[in-house]
Amino acid sequence: MSSPLPVPGTVPGSRAQSSGRSRLLRNAGTVLALCAAVLAASAMAPGEAAEKAPGKAAGQRPSLTVETVLPEVRELPMRIGANGNVAAWQEAVIGTEVSGLRLTEVRVNVGDVVRRGMLLAAFSADTVQAELALQRATLAEAEASFAEAKANADRARQVQASGALSGQQVGQFLTAEATAKARVDAAHAQVQSQELRLRHTRIEAPDDGIVSSRTATVGAVAAPGQELFRLIRQGRLEWRGEVPAAQLHRVRAGQAVKVVTPAGDPVEGRVRMVGPTVDGTSRNALVYVDLKAAPTLLRPGMFVRGEIDMGASRALTLPQSAVLLREGFTYAYRVGDDGRVVQLKIDTGRREGDRIEVLRGLAEGVRVVRSGVAFLADGDLVRIVDGPAKDAAKAGAATGAPK
Secondary structure (H helix, E strand, O other): OOOOOOOOOOOOOHHHHHHHHHHHHHHHHHHHHHHHHHHHHOOHHHHHHHHHHHHHHHHHOOOOEEEEOOEEEEEEEEEEEEEEEEOOOOEEEEEEOOOOEEEEEEOOOOOOEEEOEEEEEEEEEEHHHHHHHHHHHHHHHHHHHHHHHHHHHHHHHHHHHOEEEEEEHHHHHHHHHHHHHHHHHHHHHHHHHHHHHHOEEEEEEEOOOOEEEEEEOOOOOOOOOOEEEEEEEEOEEEEEEEEEHHHHHHOOOOOOOEOOOOOOOEEEEEEEEEEEOOOOOEEEEEEEEEEOOOOOOOOOOOOEEEEEEEEEEEEEEEEEEEEEEEOEEEEEEEEOOOOEEEEEEEEEEEEOOEEEEEEEEEOOOOOOHHHOOHHOOOOOOOEEOOHHHHHHHHHHHHHHHOO
């Protein structure tokens, strides 16, 4: 069969070209509509743009789910921090008072606890005992001579009135009596001296305490006044804290003190006295604190830190987790009505447990983010989970229900 003839006035392929032109016209119309919408949005009044902004923000996803907290007014303790050395309350130096004697016995060592009158060391007493026996014999001889001279003087006194003896003879008898009495006194003093020297051959503890030093050595011949032992009297220790002169007027005797050992153990104490002078170089004064500690916790010579309790005062506080330290400054994040956080620069003071005092930059009724502040920036959008909403969220998570 022959193919149909083309209609007059048409060109083969014109239908395809017509459909392509239609698609181009439709696309051009879409582009023109978008441009008109953009121009209409740019010409919108400021009030209408503000009305549509919340809808746009509502479409954004929160960067973090947070809890909020209100600042609380609490009683916080006031303390003065100080550093200082631990020292013995009083240290007794025990030496020798005899010379030329050999040390034969040492009964204690460093760290031993001793009682008053306890024997610490002993010197050889043979020489002293021999000299004591000689002095006692001399005393006996002097007493015999005195007895004879006294008898002669008594007879001379009896016959003095009769004239049987001249005045010179009577005077000689009386003088002989007085001389013999003086020899007895001298011999008696020598005996006491040797007895005292014999007692000094025994080195005894002058008080209860702990031996902190020992230089006594068996076999050594000590010189008079040579140190043999050092004793921490009564085992008492004290902390000598250095307090700045500007705060010295706040320190009083009897105030409670807490000292922290190098191992981290707290030790209680009381202020005994405040030093009467201030160091001209450091401008600090010493505060003497009696410590209630076993020797196993603190030792003389330790350098430790302590705090002097000055009472308590009311303060505005936040949880430590709500405070951010960044680049040397302290911040908290306030939550606005639109769900965005505002960074607040605050000044902090005392710390007690997990609470931090806020000195400036935050009012009592301002709600701030409780935790996770390190992940926030100024203006971030957050989702708040507080109170009933928080409980509902927990219940939904437990049951697997969508939030």
